[in-house]
Amino acid sequence: MAAFSFFLFIATVSTLFATSSSSTITVNRNLTDGQTIISDEETFRMGFFSPTNTSTNRYFGIWYNKISVTTVVWVANRETPLNDTSGVLFLSDNGTLTLLNRTKNVIWSSNSSETGNNPVAKLLDTGNLMIRNSGDTNPDSYIWQSFDYPGNTFLPSMKFGIDFVRGINKNLVAWKTETDPSAGEYTNGFDPEGYPQILLRAGSEVRFNSGPWNGLRFSGMPNLQQNDIYTFGFELNSRELYYKYELVNNFTISRMILNPSGAIQRLIWIERRQVWDLYLTAQMDNCDRYGLCGPYGVCNIRENQACGCMRGFVPRFPDEWQRADWSNGCVRKAELGCADGGDGFVKMTGVKLPDTRKTRYNVSMNLEECERICLRDCNCTAYSSIDVRTGSGCLIWFDKLMDIRVYGENGQDVFVRMAASELHRNAEAKRKVRIIVIPVLVGFAVILGFCLFVFYKRRQKKKGITNLVREINFAIDNEREDWELPVFGFNTIANATNNFSDECKLGEGGYGPVYKGTLEGIEIAVKRHSRKSKQGLDEFQNEVKCIAKLQHRNLVRLLGCCIEEDERMLIYEYMPNKSLNSFIFDERKRKTLDWSKRYTIITGIARGLLYLHQDSRLRIIHRDLKASNILLDKDMNPRISDFGLARSMEGSKTEANTRRVMGTYGYMAPEYTIDGIYSTKSDVFSFGVLVLEIINGKKNRGFRHANHDLNLLGHAWRLYKNGKQLELMDDTIKGSYVQTQVNRAIHIGLLCVQKYPEDRPDMPLVVVMLGSQIPLPEPKQPGFYTERRRPQEADCSSSNPEWSSSNHLSVTYLQPR
Template identity: 50%
Template sequence: MEVLLSLILFNFHLLLLVLLPFTYTSVSADSSSGLKNDTMCDYYRFCGANGNCDLTNPKLCVCLDGFTPKDPTSYDSSDFKMGCVKNKAWNCSTDVFVGYSVLHEPNGTSSLLNQQSLGGEDCKGKCSSDCSCMAYTIIGSGCKLWSGDLFDVRFVKEGGQGIYIRTPASDKAGKKGGGGGNQGKNEGLVVGIVVGSTIIVISGMILASCCFLRKRTQSKALGHVRINEMVSYQTHTNEQKEDLGLPLFDLKRIAVATDNFSPNNKLGEGGFGPVYKGILDDGRQIAVKRLSSSSGQGLHEFKTEVKLIAKLQHRNLVKLFGCCIQEKEKLLIYEYMPNRSLDYFIFDQTQGNVLDWPKRFNIIRGIARGLLYLHQDSRLRIIHRDLKASNVLLDNKLDPKISDFGLARSFGGDQSNANTNRVVGTFGYMAPEYAVNGQFSVKSDVFSFGVLILEIVSGKRNRKFYYSNNNDSLYGHAWDLWKQGRSLELVDESLKDSWNLSEVERCIHIGLLCAQQYPHDRPTMSSVVLMLGSDFDLPLPEIPTFFIVEPFDASSSSTGKNDLSITEMEAR
C-alpha cells in the first residue's frame, strides 16, 4: 500500500510541475475577479528589470512601453527573472516622458537632484538632457532621478505617486500603466478547460492520498499543532485585553509584506532591533520595527510604545497601524515615511538643499505642535525623552512626524515631573537636570526641542557639551554669536537664498530660550507655539553654564538607537 501511494504521489507531483505554468496563468487571469494573487507582486524584483506587475493581465508581469523580454521563451513561461530590455536604442533628443501612477517608488539606482524650487518642467529638462536618466518624480521642490533599470514597478489606476518614465516617441501611444501585450480571451478559455479537466482527473488521487496521510500523521502532529495554536491564541488574547482597540497583525501577513524580512527591505537598525519596509496586501506601505530577541530592555519599551502611541492621533505624530506578538516575534507596524528622517537632510550638504528655509520653518512649527499635543492636549501628559533629528520623520510632503515612543513616559492628573535611576536618551539632547539627577519633566522635552531648532537652522550636530566656558557646543556657539549681534552667521549656507531674516533670528532666539540650564527658565510648548506664530518681543535667555562632556556613565545610558529611519549610529 505504501509503495502504491508513493507512486501515486510521485506521478501527481510530476503532473503538477508540468501544469504549473498553466494553473499560474489561470489564477492570475482571475485575480481581477477576486482571487488574491497580489502577494506575488510584493516579492522583491519579481518581474525583473523594467517590468510592471499588472494584476489585470493574465501574464502578471509585462514589460514597460519601449521594452521587450530579454528571454521571450522564459517570460512566456512565467519566468521573469531575466527582465526586459530596450526594444531599440533611445534617442535622447526625441524621447518623451509618459506619466504614470505607481503604488510605490521603483527600486533601482536613484539620486535626489540638488536644486531648489524646481518645477515639473525643470525636472523633466534635467532628466531629458541626461540620456542615462530612465525616470523622474517630483519630491517637494526637488527631483528624484532614476538611471539604469527600474525594478518593482507597479502601476495603479488611481492614488499612488506620480512618476514619469522615458519612452521612445514612437511608443508613446502604448497603453498607459501597462506596456507589454494582452492575452486573448480564447487563450484564457483553453487554459481554463485544461486546468478543469486536470483537476477532475487528479481529484480522486488527491482525496485518497490525503485521507491516508491524515490518518497516519494525525496522532503525531495533532498534539504539536494544538500546542502551537494555544500558545499563539493565548498570546494574542492577552495582548488584546491589555491593549484594546489596537489591531493585531498576523505574522504571516507581515512576512509576506516584507518579503520574509529581506535584507533588501531593511531601512536600518536601532538598539532594539531592525526596521523593514513592507507593503501590505491592501496596498499600504508600512515600516516594521522588529524587536530583537537579544535586547534586554526591548519588551518593556515595546509595550510602552504600543500603549502610548496607540491612542495618539495628531498630524505631527507618526501613525501606528498595529502590532504583532506571535511565535516569539514582537513587531510594531507604522505608516511608512518615504522621505526618511530629518537628520538625513539637515546634516548632509547635498541633501540639505532639498529643505529650503520655508520648509525648515514649517518643520520647526510642526514639531512644536506635536510636542504641545503630547504635553497638554492628549488625554495623558506624555514626555518623549528622546526627541532628536533622527526621531523626526518626513512624509511625502516633507511635513514632520515625531516617532519612536519607546522611551516615553506618561503622567496622569496634575503630575508633571518624575525621577529615574536609569537615564536613557541621546547625549547632546539631554537636559542637564535629567543627565545628572535623573529628573525629567515636560521641560526636558523643551530643552531637546531647543537644541533641535539650532540644528535645523545651522545644519550642524550638537554632539558634545562641556563643563567649561569654552563653548565647544552648538548652543554655546549660538549664544556667543547672539550676544555679539551676529546670529545670522550660525545659519546654514544653503538657506541664504530662501531665508526670512526675522523668522531665522526669532528661531535662534527661541532655541536659546528652550535650551537654558534651569527648567523654570524654559518656556512651555504652548508659549513656544505662540512665539513661533507671532512677532512680540521675546525675553532674554540666560548665559549657558552647563555642558556635558563625553558619555559620563555608559552604564546609565541606553546602548543604541530605536529609530524607524536610521541614517547614522550615535553614542547614546
C-alpha cells in the same frame, strides 16, 4: 482766575509738609512731580513717571511698589503726556481729580458725573484709585474709580465688563508700544449684543472671541481651569455684566495684560528670579483666529487641513478651499424646509460655541424647551444650553454660525438645524454602517479571540517566553477598549516585506532593523525587534500603549503590531522621506531644505509636542526627541516617532523621577541626565537643541569649531551674546532665509535650552512665540554649553541615513539617589 491761582499756590505750599506715605489725597492737598502716594499696605504706589530713562514724557499713573521691575498698571494721561516735571494733580471740592501742566491747562480730568461732599481720593491695595465721600465705606458707593477705566491691565478684584447703571464699558486698551502708553491698535472687552462674549479687536476687526460663559469658563478659553493661584467668576444681571478674579493668597502677584501685539496674557511675578513669568495666554494656536474657517466652517488644529465644513455643509468655493482660503466658509448641501415642518437638528459635540452676537437667551429654560422654540422659528439656525454643569438655559442662534473649533472633552454641544433630507441621509448612512460593521466587528472579535487563545497556548510551550506573552496579552486584553490596535500574524508581515529581505531593509536602530513593505495596498514600515537589542518588553509595550492612543498630524501613525512566536514587531505608516536626521546632517540632501521648509518643520514639531504635553488624553513626556526620531512624510511635514521611552502622566502632574536614565546624549536636559528628573521641560530642552541643529545643519554632540571647544549650544550662545546670531545659520539657506524669522527661531531655541527648567517656556508658549510677534524675554545660559569632548566623541555623531525612530545613540545608566 486770580482766586484760582491763589488757591493753587496755597495747595502747593501745603504739599511741602505732606508725607509720601499717605494713601489719600484730600481737597486741601495736591500732588506734584516727585511726590508719590502709597497704599496702606504698600502694595501700590502712585505718582508721576517716565516710561524709560531717556524719555522726556511724564505721565501720572499707578505701579507695583514692592517689586523690582517697574510695572505700571494704570495711566491717567496716556494720550496727553507732560513734557516736563511741572505737572500737578489736585482734587476739587466736587470730587474731580484734575491734572494741570506748567501753564495751568487741564491735561486730564476724572470727569465724573457724580458730585461729592467733602470727597477724598484713596489708593487702595488692590491698585484701584477711588474717590468717595469722607467716611463712606460702602464699596459700591463712590464718585469715581480708576477700575472703571482700565488701561492695558486687568487686576485682581477688578470687575472687567459693563456697568449698565453708570453706562461704563470697562475695556482693556493695549499700549502702542512697550514704552508708549498711548492707545494702541488692540482693544479687548465684552460685547453685550446677544449673549455676552469677550471680543479682541484690532481697530474694528474682530481678531479673537472668548466664546460665551458656560458656567465653568468661557467656551473659547479651555485654558481657564480651576487652579491654586486664583479663583474666577462671571456675573450677568440687569445692573452689570462682568468677569472677575481673585488671588488665592497674598503671596502671589498676578495680572492680566493686553500687550501691544494683541496677545492676552496672564503673568505671575517670580520673586526668586525677579521676572514676570507667562502663566497662560488666551490665544493658543491658529484656530483662535476669529472666523478663520468662515461661516459654517469648523477649525480643528489636529487635522492636516485645519478647516473643514460642518456635517451637511460643503465649501462655498471649493477652488479657494483647496488653496487654504477658507474665509468664505461653507454652504448647506440641502436647503432648509421650515414651512414643511421637516427640519431637525444634528448634534455637534466637543466644540467652541459659535459667535453669539446674533443670539437670544433664556437662563431658566431647559434644553427640550429650547429645541421646541428654535424649531418653531424658521430663522433659528442652532441652539445650545447655557450652563454645562446642569445642562440648563437656552441659547439660540439666528444667523450664520461663525468661529467654531473642535476642543474634544473641553468643548460643548451645539445642535445645528438641518433639512429633513439631510437628516434622512445621515440616518440611512448610519443604518447601513451598523448593518455592515457590527457583524464584521463581531466576527473579527471571535476570530481575534480564537487567535489569541491559540497564540497563548503555543507560547506557553516555549520556555523563557511564557512571561513575555502573558504580560503582552494581559496588556492587550486590558487596553483593547482604549487603543484598539490591530494585531497581525507573522506570515502576514513576512509576506508584506518579501520575507524581510535585504532589498526591503531601510535601516537599523537600537531596537532592531526596519523594513519597508506593502500591506493591503498600503506602504508600511516594520520595526522588528532584534534579539541582540537591550530594549525589550518594556519599550515595546510602552510604545504600543502610548502611541496607539495618539492622533495628530505631527505624530507618526502606528498601524498595528505583531507578537507571534518570539517576535515583537511594530507596523507604522511609511514615511518616504525617512528621518530629519538623513536630511539635515547630510551635506547633499540638506541643500534641498530651504528656510521655509526648515521653519515649517520646526513649527510642526512644536505642534506635535504641544499635543503630547497638553491636548492628548494623557500628558506624554517623549524623553528621546532627536533628529532621527523626526520622520518626514511625502510633503516634508514632520512626524514625531519612537515612543519606546515615553512616559505618561495623569492630571496636572508634569514632573517625575527615574533611576533608569535613558535617552540620547546631546539632547537630554541637565536635570534629566544628572538627577533623573524628567518633565515637559526636559522635552522642551530637546526641542531647543533640534531647533538650533535645524538652523545650523550640524549636530550638537560632535560639533567642531576652529575657535573654541564648545558644543553647538555653546557656539549659538556665544554668537547671540556678541550679536552675531545670524552666523549660526547654515550656508545653504542664506539665499532663502527671512532674517526676522531666523533671529526669532534662534532666540526661541536658546530660551528652550536654558539650564534651569523653570526658565524654559512650555510648549503652548513656544507655539505662540513661533506663530506671532510677541516680545521674547532674554535667554539665560544654556545647559551643557561648556561641554568639551574628546576626539573620539565625534564618531557618536554619525549621520548615516536612516528611516527608523531608532535609539542607536541611546545610553542607559543607573544614577544612585
